[in-house]
Amino acid sequence: MNSENDVVLKESIKMMTDMIVLCATLALSLFFWVLSLFMSSFYGTLQPVSPWRWLFSILVPLVLTVRALKRRSLDRSGALGALLVGFVLTMANFSFFSTLLAFFITSSKLTRWGAAQKRKIDVDYKEGGQRNWVQVFCNGGVPTELALLYMIEVGPGEIPIDFSKQYSASWMCLSLLGALACSTGDTWASEVGPVLSQSQPRLITTWEEVPAGTNGGVTSVGLVASFLGGATVGMAYFVTQLLMVSDLHLADPQWPIVVYGGVAGLLGSMLDSLLGAHMQYSGFDASIGKVVSYESATTRRICGKPILDNNAVNLFSSVLIAIILPGLAWGMWPR
Structure with a gap:
């Protein structure tokens, strides 16, 4: 009987918590809406954002x-970072x-897939991924900055990519897409x-x-996966x-966005591998039979130098793709 009462109590607490969160977000969205109305009365160029978009x-x-x-895809610091990134990107453009x-x-999903195989080769493998705030911002920091610049340029809302009408905003959109496609392509290739690869990297x-x-190791399967990952976000x-x-x-025409995403995913993954081969230390530790990123008496060097870690390589790759690729797309975009 007590166990049944405990279940009912837990369900009631969960329901009340959900209601409190919903009421808090409603109040917060209304507050931001009123604030945007107040700001727009002082600055005529600012358009108030609807309360539904805030919500x-x-x-x-x-x-x-x-x-x-709850699914352990993020730890607590990663959850806070993801909440900030998600809010800025959602507010800027759906x-x-x-x-x-x-x-x-x-x-x-792919991080969890094939966990047994990945555990055999990855000394730092974590169940579910468990991304922290550093990993979140190395993948989402560049898109967040671009989203903020986009809102300064055109305000929150959706616009087509059209260099002849919205040159700088279109550039920001493609930069943001390229950065996320780069991260996606690299993740798909790594996971x-x-x-699936039947051959050695x-x-x-x-x-x-x-x-x-x-x-810095690549496989044909990984390269194809990186293109498909980028095309998926595109x-x-x-x-x-x-x-x-x-x-x-x-x-x-907007359909080239899909191709652009695929190319950004492929090039981003290859750039990540190139940086990793030169600036990340890789050695084979005979004592555990795995590739590691540290030097020891039992480790045989494979490639790279201990200059950057994986997070820094991801960040540099996304920055370079975000800067370079939109310029190439602008010259080839169909009109």
């Missing part, structure tokens, strides 16, 4: 972050949100390659066979554009 931008990232925390969502969901600088888990962006932007027929 969506707060509530949806909160729900997703709590769910990720296409940014869908792209981030595609990256996070697919990456979390899919070790499970090859070092991207010398093309010699290296043990699985070596920084498709998420493109579909959201179709649903949310009413005047797409007046702008440049």
